[in-house]
Amino acid sequence: MRGLLALGLLLGWLPGARAQVTQEVFGPNRIQYRRFQWQIYGTTNFNVYHYAGGQEVARNAAELAEKELRRVSSLIGYYPYAKTTLILYNSVADLRQSNIGLDDAHYQTGGETALSKNRIELAFDGRQPQFRRDLSYRLTRLLLQDMLYGGSLKDQLRSTYLLQLPPWFVDGAAAYVAEGWSHEMDDFIRSEVRRTPQRKLETILTRNPRLAGQSIWNYVAERYGYTSLQNVLNLTRITRDEEIGFASSLNVPPRQFMRAWFTYYFQQNDRPPVPYAEVDDAQRLRPKNRRGLLFTEPVLSPDGQTLAYVENDRGTYRVRVRSVATGKERQLLRGGFKTPDQQLDVRMPLLAWRTATQLAIAEMRRGRVELRLKSLSGKRADEEGILTRFKLAVGLAKGSGALAGFEQVLDMSYSADGKQLALSAVRGGQSDIYVLRAGQRAAQAVTSDAYDDLHPVFLPDGSLVFSSNRSASDSLGTDKGTFARAVDNFDLFRATLGADGATGGTRFRTLTSGIANETRPRAAAPGQVVYLSEESGIRSVWRLDLVTGQRQALTGFGEAIKTFDLHPTTGHLAFVFAEQGREYVALYPSYPPPAGLTLSRTVRQETLEDRAARAAASKTPAPVAQPVKPAAPTPAAPPADSAAKKAPTTAGAPAPINTDDYQFDAEPPKPRVRRRTPVTAFTPPPPPTSAIAGPVPYDIRFGTTDVVTSLYADPLLGTGLVGEVRMADVLENHRIRAGAFTLTDFRTNHVYGEYSYLGRRYDLKANYLKSTYLLGSEAGNLFRISRHSVTGSFIYPLTHSLSVRLSPTVVATRLTIVNQFTLPDQTTNFAGGTAEAVYDNSIITGLNQMEGTRMKLGYLKLQAFGQPQENFSKLYFDGRHYQKIYRGLVWATRVSAGAFLGAAPKQFILGGVDNWVFNSRQDEELRFSAVPADLFYQQFVLPMRGFVFGARTGPRHLLLNTELRWPIVQFLAGNAQISSGFFRNLQLTAFFDAGSAYSGANPFTTDNSFNTQTVINRPFTARVINFRNPFLYGYGAGARTTLLGFYLKYDLGWGIQDGVELRPVHHWSLGYDF
Secondary structure (H helix, E strand, C coil): CCHHHHHHHHHCCECCCCCEECCCCCCCCCCCCCCCCCEEEECCCEEEEECCCCHHHHHHHHHHHHHHHHHHHHHHCCCCCCCEEEEEECCHHHHCCCCCCCCCCCCCCECEEECCCCEEEEECCCCHHHHHHHHHHHHHHHHHHHHHHCCCHHHHHHHHHHCCCCHHHHHHHHHHHHHCCCHHHHHHHHHHHHHCCHHHHHHHHHHCHHHHHHHHHHHHHHHHCCHHHHHHHHHHHHHCCHHHHHHHHHCCCHHHHHHHHHHHHHHHHCCCCCCCECCCHHHECCCCCCCCCEEEEEEECCCCCEEEEEEEECCEEEEEEEECCCCCEEEEEEEECCCCCCCCCCCCCEEEEEECCEEEEEEEECCEEEEEEEECCCCCCCCCCHHHHHHHHHCCCCCECCCCCCCEEEEEEECCCCCEEEEEEEECCEEEEEEEECCCCCCEECCCCCCCEEEEEECCCCCEEEEECCCCCCCCCCCCCCCCCCCCCCEEEEEECCHHHCCCCCEEEECCCCCCCEEEEEECCCCEEEEEECCCCCCEEEEEECCCCCEEECCCECCCEEEEEECCCCCCEEEEEEECCEEEEEEECCCCCCCCCCCCCCHHHHHHHHHHHHHHHHCCCCCCCCCCCCCCCCCCCCCCCCCCCCCCCCCCCCCCCCCCCCCCCCCCCCCCCCCCCCCCCCCCCCCCCCCCEEEEECCCCCEEEEEEEEEEEECCCEEEEEEEEEEECCCCCEEEEEEEEECCCCCCEEEEEEEEECCCCCEEEEEEEEEEEEEECCCCCEEEEEEEEEEEEEEEECCCCEEEEEEEEEEEEEEEECCCCCCCCEEEEEEEEEEEEEEECCEEEECCEEEEEEEEEEEEEEEECCCHHHCEEEEEEEEEEEEEEECCEEEEEEEEEEEEECCCCCCEEECECCCECCCCECHHHCCECCCHHHHHHCEEECCECCCCECCEEECEEEEEEEEEEECHHHHHHCCCCCCCHHHHCCEEEEEEEEEEEECCCCCCCCCCCCCEEEEEECCEEEEEECCCCCCEEEEEEEEEEEECCEEEEEEEEEEEECCEECCCEEEEEECCCC
């Protein structure tokens, strides 16, 4: 085949031929630890997918989804046109194994349209009321997205460019329709209005868009009536502007509306009868939380000298222990992985002290719950290094499998002697209390019913106290409950076990009963427990005397306490709270509870109690509509989860009501003028009459998921059109990708197709690529150069960040001289493959914004059949790190190196940028022979700004890129909303590049093609060696933003060659940076 080099000399070079760019493929891993055998229940409007252990949850979800669809569609005035797919997982850990949404083929230049998918993924987290709220929220959000952005491809394309709604609009509306005036929203907005000046309202909307938006929609419903929601939504879709939607529907200018919203909540929380206490800044373990860390599990050791807690950073968690006396803190364990694009189970890991120096940790590893004991003895005892963490991640080291039989573990605590472990765990779709005793391999069940039994703790006498939404009158535990009766009303219960701790004769006693939730009990002084109560509307610590039944508030902070621990002897109090959307851990040594503390009730709590009192006085059941689910403006059947309320424990006391199924009065709690809008004419379809069908086994059916229509400036062929279609089954385990890149003559093109199977621990792929180039030569000949390749890939993830990849391939190349009929075609066939090790823990934080590290080390080998002189190989490395400096400012650095080896090494081409639209090249450096493999496997080394294509060539290369990426408008605007996509995504960059393409052992050797030149002046030939600097340097600045769906880049670079600064080069290109 090397004879074609002479053929090229005779027939003319190919000055238009240029090398192609290799886009490196990285990506974190989603590991499938289990194979789920999916089955499907069918209803009129839903297909509900589930697997073993989730049958009962799936049936309950199917019934609830039908009822919620009718209620929500009545409220928003929209009904879907197609069935919705509901995919249920038994736990968040199972959901995190899903391949749905894993985008391994994101097109870098834009022009990508994700087709509407009527699909909801939902995990059962062990609590029935929370599951109902999650399902209602996700269903409402799906309907709103479909309503506002349209279900057809035409509507989606139009809305993509014309309708850009702020996050709080849709998320907040969905949260309000699903939950109404929720406790979480009330806590958030109270903290915000107390600390945020009215001139900075935008900061509230960006700290937590969902809760802020929920408070806005709650204000609209309370001030203007429920039907105003439907009017605002419809006008927003018509006008494609949310400000016009609000202003036209409510007849209030946008700025005035926002001020009124702020004032509404400020007046509710300003100057309560009993002032709120403030958390002392000196008692916070960290004064600031700029990274948005989440904190859980503050637990004090039995001797009260050590505090342990969990810190979670978007999925990566650390267990920290802190000396109460000295404040010294160290990391005991690290685990997890960052996945901001997936739901996080922030409750894990769980902590429980067995002794004063031994901490039990329950964490999710490799798809199952593992229990580990960590010793605190010694200066650095049990602190884990990188090697230990790697062994745990790949399964070379394991924890105890005593908890492996549970789908989830929600809470745990040890008895005083450390011989019994009380658990709240999920099995078969229901959460129950279990006791695991020392020496036993299996835990014994204390409860077994449909109610949610949480937070068990041992008392000194061996009995258990836990929180539950079970019936208060069931002392024997014979009431098995139902999904509908497991309401959002938790009280405290005491379970007295049978003789010798046996669970068979367990008896239950109700300790608290009311409309407020009482949760997270802790053993206190003898005969007392402390717990969290929402009696005042703000979750606070209370104390209960088990003998007299008297209750007393111990804290009166203005922020709700999420979780806590109070040591019974030392009085140390540790708790987690949220302030302005950020979580903090506070530690009060020897906390002195205020004497005779009384708490003011919030407006929301007063409304709840007033409604409960009127319901008891009229001796009628409480209304079925709720703040958790606002009533529809048209008559509708009551929700299925409207349950009978618990009977009051004291004669004449207000009857407790179901706060999970409740509606506020039409009038607000404070007198004010309320203007109602007329009910719209929308009428939902009649309720379904068909029963739940199935289950039937899951079968694979493909549907189109994405369509790409774009431009691409190929360095080899020039600018052309790209079209691509992607298809997948419902679970996205099976994927098909097919497309083409072509020039306007349609004779020069790439055509490709790929099938991927991602349903196992390992991934399998099969790829076909056909490339045809029609190129002219200087001698006037027309060449058709083609390649057909078939590649298989085997990808095995060692951890969520590290994987190995093997890709065998077969390639056939052909050269045809179209206008020389007497010359035969020249063919070369190759076989070989690629082996790679890939590390990627990076996360996407915005458009063209990342954090983390990516690395790849690979080796390519291709052997030519019967032509050993054409064999070649390539060794390459690519490492990238993205370091966040401040807010959106990121410092990105990349180092790459490569070497072609073998009998026919190819060339690296240095200079220019990828996808350079109006490009330039160094013609004398880009003159190739007509060898197909030379054209197809040459590689551009990019970016090297300040230079044109071909500034350096050689079989080896080194390249360094470093740049600052500054989203200037976002940075300067702070928390203010930016409606324009052009300005919101505008970035400025400052860069420095350094690289070389060379031959020889290193860039400075004399056999470097750049340093050694051959001068021919017949009949003499001279060899000249120049010791010049082989490296090129480039520096400059640029800008990036989006326009009409494309990501545009402009760089102005100055090159430095051999110590001389060159004229600046303008680089206009498409696509994201490295």
